[in-house]
Amino acid sequence: MDFSLSEEQVAMGGAVRRWLDRHLDLACVATYADTPSAGLDAGLRRAAADLDWLGVTAAPSDGGLGLGLLDLAVVAEALGAGLAPAGVGTAMAACDVLATSIDPEQRRRWLAPMVAGEIVGATALRAPGGSWDRAGIAVTATGDGLLNGDAGIVGHAEDADIVLVAATSATGPAVFVVAAGHPGVSIRAVETVDRTVRAARVTLADVPAEPLSWAHDEIFEHIVRRLTVLVSADLVGAAGTAMRITLDHLRARRQFGRAIGGFQAIQHEMAELYVAWTTITHALWYTAHAHDTGRDDAALMTSVVKSRAADLARQMSAAMVQFHGAIGFTWEHSAHLFFKRLHRDAYDFGDDGWHDSIIATAAIGPGTHPPLSLPGGAP
The missing domain is CATH 1.10.540.10 (Acyl-CoA dehydrogenase/oxidase, N-terminal domain)
Known part of the structure; x- marks a missing residue:
């Protein structure tokens, strides 16, 4: 594309x-x-x-x-x-x-x-271990607007003045504005693998909140898809820099009297990664444009881009560490920073395992394939 x-x-x-x-x-x-x-x-x-x-x-x-x-x-x-x-x-x-x-x-x-x-605002749209859609919401809203439940791991919640919390209400999912300093809001710092983000576990107990005014409750899915696009954008940006740093190393590092980037196996792998990164980057731009212009394929393309970007993240981070040799495993080199950011982005808002099922359903339709059976006829 x-x-x-x-x-x-x-x-x-x-x-x-x-x-x-x-x-x-x-x-x-x-x-x-x-x-x-x-x-x-x-x-x-x-x-x-x-x-x-x-x-x-x-x-x-x-x-x-x-x-x-x-x-x-x-x-x-x-x-x-x-x-x-x-x-x-x-x-x-x-x-x-x-x-x-x-x-x-x-x-x-x-x-x-x-x-x-x-x-300062932060977003809390999903419970720990929950799905990346409305089924993953673990906070409930009472009729008088009080929130209770586990809002999950929230990036930079300790800095926030307000937290935008997804909750299930009588009319469907909604996002509420919560004052982070309310006594019913518990914010406990957690250790993260990717230390370019500071995060905390947020739980709510009878916390008053103000719902965002939406035209209809499908706006929740609209929000999730937009944030999925932004995570994918962060991922392709990080992957592009990881590729550039790796290429610079392959040009400079010499072995057996020649630059290691001159070996055919390495050239082929980097060429494939470049093609994948370029394709996904352009597809990402198109997907964001599809959201802006209300195109019918915006939702499907969000899953396509996130699925392929998650796969790229694993391949690019592995290549960066491997092709740098021993130095790629050291704390002093930046390879581990890219490895952690790319893997976090790959998981955030669904990896390829999550989005591939959405893509398959869109391609063949729900209920069009026979159920799988285990040996012995067990369902």
Whole structure:
């Protein structure tokens, strides 16, 4: 698939990458991973607000740019390319979720201050171990708007002023605005494998909350798919940088009197990875565009892109570590940072195992294949 960005979108992505190169290079990211810093997260969010990254999809009346998901995906891809700590991505996602509210007053109270960087938001849409759809919601809302349950592992919840919590209500799934400082909100830090994200377990006990105003409850699936696109954008950005670093090493490292990148087996594997990365990147851009323009294939393409991106993440991270040899296994090299980010992105919002079943159902339709049987006739 060959789907290109506009000149303005290319310039936007380039501006984000240049800012990260100047202010938050891989050496800084490695330091953050060793000692995660709330101060660095706050500074990055402040810069993101000043540079209009948080309000890309928010309306101008809410302080945003009024652009589409494709533009936000361009920013997310550039942040992934720099392995930027996840706090800014979390804030961007929260703003995009709040932008779905059809109540101007609600957006004025919550979205506009988030876009301006005056308050910090986080999203909690899934319980631990739950599915990546409405069946994975483990928080319930009472008739008088009180939330109870386990909201799962939430990125940068300790920094948040508000948490956008998915809960099951009498009318279906909804997302509620929860004040993170309420006594009924428990936020307990957890250790993460990918230390470019700080996370916490969030549970709720009789917590008052304000539901987002939606036109219909299918907006929940719409939100999940949009955030899936943003995770995929972070993944392809990180995969692209991992590939560039690996290629630079293959050109420079010599063995048996020649650059190791000259060996045919390595050339073939890197060529296949490049083709896969390029194809998935263009498919990602198309998918975001499909969401912006309301195309019928937006939902299916979201699963296709996430499935293939998850597979790419495993292949690219393995190649980076393997082709760097022994140094690729050391803490001092950045390979482990990419390995962890790529594997986290591959899992977040569903890996290929989750999305392939969605793709298969769309291709052949539900209930069109016979049930599998075990030996002996057991169902």
